Amino acid sequence: MKYLYYPGCSLKCTGRSYEESLLAVFKVLGIDYVELDDWNCCGATAYMAVDETKAFAIASRNLALAEQQFKNENEINIIAPCSACYMVLLKTQNFLAQNETELKKIKYALKESGLNYEGKVKIRHPLDVLVNDFGINAITKAVKHPLKGIRAASYYGCQTVRPYATFDDARDPSTMDKIVKAIGAEPVDWPLKTRCCGASLTGTVEQVGLPLCHSILYEAIKKRADVIITSCPLCQFNLECYQTKINKKYNQDLHIGVIYFTQLLGLALGILPPELGMNRLFVKPESVYKSVGGGAAIYV
Amino acid sequence: MFTNLWEEGQLFMSNTYGSTLRIGFYVCHCGHNIASLVDVVDVQKYVAALPGVVVSRDYKYMCSDPGQELIQTDIKEYKLNRIVVASCSPLLHEHTFRVAAEKAGLNPYFFHMVNIRENVSWVHDDRAAATEKAKDLARAAIQRVFFHKPLETKTVPVNPAVLIVGGGISGIHAALTIANAGKHVYLVEREPTIGGHMAMFDKTFPTLDCAACILTPKMSAIKSHPNITLWTYSEVEKVDGFVGNYKVTVKRKPRYVIEELCVGCMDCIEACIYKEAKYPDEFNLGLSKRKPIYIPFPQATPQVVLFDPETCIDFKSHRCKKTCIEACDRNAIDLKQTEKFEEIEVGTVILSTGFKTFDPKLSPQYGYGKFPNVYTSLEIERLVNASGPTSGEVITRDGKSPKSVGIIHCVGSRDEKTNKWCSRVCCMYSLKLAHLIKEHTDAEVYNFYIDMRTPGKGYEEFYDKLMNEGVHFIRGRVAEVTDWAIVPEEENRLTIRVEDTLIGVVRRIPVDMIVLSVGLEPREDASEVRRLFNISCSTEGFFLERHPKLAPVSTFTDGIFIAGACQGPKDIPDSVAQAGAAAAEALSLISAGNIELEPNTAKIIEQYCSGCKSCVPLCPYSAISFKEDVKKAFINEALCKGCGTCVAACPSGSIIQNLFEDEQIFSEIDGLLKFAGIGLKESDTARKEVEHV
Amino acid sequence: MDKSVDVTTFALDNAENGYKDIERRLKYETELDKDFKEKIAEIAHGEKLYSCIQCGTCSATCPVSHYMDYTPRKIIQMVREGFKEDVLKSATVWLCASCYSCSVECPKGIKITDVMYALKREAIITGHYPKHFPTPVLANNFFKQVLKHGRSSEGPLLLKMYLKTNPLMLFKNMKLGFNLWKMGRLSLKTEKIKNKGNLNKLLGGIEKATGTVRKEAAVN
């Protein structure tokens, strides 16, 4: 099966290393994909705040583009790695399925731009694809450097599992832990897997956002995690890039690597850190590099 | 082809039994219930113009005494021979009007009822369309009654024995009421002992009298009552028959102990080769252990031990020394016992199968099953009970006395994702548990409630008492129970996160023990039990009563009554009251001695029967037999329950169902769509005039 | 004048003064907008807000409710009772991080996050939104950017937001921004889609569609 890949704006900018690591992992595992032609922004959470119908319209353009690009397929699997994109596309699809009058309007608008939407698209998260399509056993087999002794705290953030718990539990998700176990690392049992990192508030209203990030970092370190792995570009940004600021604010010395789950997986698959975009990190996950040994160890 | 029989003019005459058709039509306002949406006067005028109609009236309340008298006077004065009443559902008042007609000397089955309330005025909002529909329905009825025939009501004797299913407080109370009235009761209980949930409770609200003290005397009264046959560890397998005459098969599961011989000395338990009890004790909800041979609790009734074949060594390997058998000097142990089936005949049945508590694992935010110190309310009932696993000492699973306890109300209740309903008893039992925990420990007790519901005698006063005892009341639904500690006081404890909605502030409250006040649910197999007894369940799965206000313990199946929490969540006083009501309903049937049955049975017109046997296998009651000598089918009227399936299937049209004859239904169909009475073509013109007035 | 718009300054004022402003709390029925709830209930599943039992699960599960001037529970009740201005001026809706916890946990199935979006839109339309509070400014700029280019570009977006709300913050975050740029994680280049005309047609179409539908409704 060939997947369509919808990167979204973040994966081309602040979340570049998410894209780099994801595609590197796909390449090694032989997962076939092609990028969606001329995709546009999903609208994210901010767009919804301004104009709902337009937000759904621009999001559905991507779904329609997918149907155009894969017009001979009956079921199109489109991978949306960014949590916000994933959630917004799902939300759009749900909205259109439940709302006939709005569907008519949007279909009309799509027609104006020469597109059509029939509802053949299935929106998939890379976690879902890796664990449920590719399979945990296959991942285990592909591992070259088991990450022995590494305690990884899975952090899903909000929108991967909320409000649509499509492939995992909304309150206590476990898909990432399955990957952690498959690559020989140890999943950390901790209560903040889906606790909000503050999202855009961390950048905009610091007095609200920073405490949220702080509690997540603090708790992960308290639960003896070596690294936090995440599936959301904004979570990764908030948790990693604000560490200095948080330490200053709380007069603490929190120091923990926050990487994409695809980066951790990639290391176990034998991919070198720069190929996974890990040269872009501010906080190097030293213990992980050490555990991988070999080529990666030089990046410590 | 359907050349309707009634097109043959003769039938018309024969159907009116020698006299001209004289119909009386009555349309009810039902106060404003009907009149507000249906133009009843218009309907009355419209029907008045229909042929055959002699009297047409509208009246405020047809079901009232004056309303019924109106019909009766008209029957006498105008020599009416058909009555049609357009009012509420026939399920409500068909009987009332039939009796009224009968009193005036008319055969009650010359009456027909039109439902213009539940089927029209209550469900529509367009007055013109509703009036139009009411006219159609009335016209169909006028046309239908042409073909009504006088019928005899069958009466059958009522067997005075009563079956009661479920031996909780409701079943116990109903059984004693009926037995004390001198009638025989079969009390069937699934568990090895009667007592139900109430036997597990420590104290009862709001009086705080001990549950065992008030329940156990009733339990032993059951055991010793000469009019009660008590079958515990038994289940109803099969139910046949109908009101007054039910045939019931009861399965008696093997206890591996001969009940008549066992005296409950428990020497066998002592002698079991397991010196230590090591299997979870069901009665204590797994909070303590029992042996493979056990008695559920000290006051269990009957006082008979039983084996758990799942854990007994002898059942697994046949290699046990069988020290239990040696210990029993009455030779009561029989490991070869098998299940037995008893067949009984009863006239009425009372179902009091009770409830089950909500499984809090379905609300994972409260951490039940994840954090050992999160308990259900039922577990706490056992924990505070003097005869419970800790002899009444309130200690957490790690053996500590809690410094603070949180009681979370509405667990599983008032929630779209789990149970939508309010379980009615949780507020009160949470208050009771708060009091008992305070009594047993010196912990701070927090109650987290959405709304405090204390409607009952002495209930609000009990709430007041608790507030004065220093229990914290926080209005807010707990969002989560977490082991995430932010401040040092929260370390190694459970923290409750809740909005104190009365203050408008989110609070984090660390506690050592959490009590989940789980709601009440229908039993898992309520649906199977319902099918067994041919009754209905309401949406949420509790047994459905015939009428929520006026027939709260009756069901749609005559002779089957319901009592207690199987009908909906209720506390002990309400359960007992309902059990009394159900017993009275059963006794009233028994006391009447006979019961009237609807004469809607089917019969075969022998001369038309072609002997094809299509009908024979269709009958679920084996009421149809085939007479080989004449090659005709024959219906045993006593067995027929009047579903009409055979009638619809008969290819030669030789089966008739009383009250639902083909021509009656055909004329109703035609009447709904157009007026097409026989030999009454002038009617069409009459109708048009009225319509265009 | 309008103290409730900026939680931060509001809190600071009080801290400095050591007391809270004395405010009139009485509400007259004439001050309320009784149709407000219907407006908000128009969103998908919006009617569910009528079922709110004020249990406070939303507030308790919300990661930021303790910074809000009104907890989400209060907002729902205020919407139902027509406290239109108070709701639209509140900082609460702009502090919502769209984490969807409340929507998942609500026992009555109220889509609280979506209600918050509806309130954000209402606040922007009516002009009640706090003008110098960063989130609405960010949302508005984001909207314009996507409308214009089809994609969002984080660099220029943040730059604009800081300039419009709090230039001091821009200064404070300069170092972080520089480091990000160095690592290749931030660019000041504006991302664009290739077929801008296609997007324009779509947006034109949706304007036409909503317009025609509105007309139809008026006729009916």
Next chain:
Amino acid sequence: MSDNNTKKWEPKIIAFFCNWCTYTAADLAGVSRMKYAPNVRVIRIMCSGRVDPQFILQAFASGADGVLIGGCHPGDCHYSEGNYKMLRRFRLLQKILKIMGVEEDRCRLEWISASEGDKVKSVINDMVERVKKLGPLGIPENLAKLDEEMNVIEDIFKREEVL
């Protein structure tokens, strides 16, 4: 007189509801004051098993635009299995109706238990909506036309015989 022409056509649907489940559910819908389309006329029978296919054909022949049959859910029949018997007949009838040119949506069998008042509402509304889309069935009118044609033919035959 001209009223009938200007009046919008409304479908008429005949419903057969079993006494124990669907009729009770309809009562519940009433007691709960659920509002639904006024196009359905209910005939109460004891069991859906009593519904003779002739009833349905007769309803269409007399001018019904749709026929709805309501029975207990499978396994819940008050008379054990009358609803299964109905289902069997219904399947057969559907084939016949199809041959006769009566659209599938015009004849519908639904299982509605005594507690499903809301289902009565949704089924009726949905069915009215579908039948509205199909338009009038108009069998009586067609039959009348057919009758006229037959009369003409018969007349011709008669005349020829005379000749």
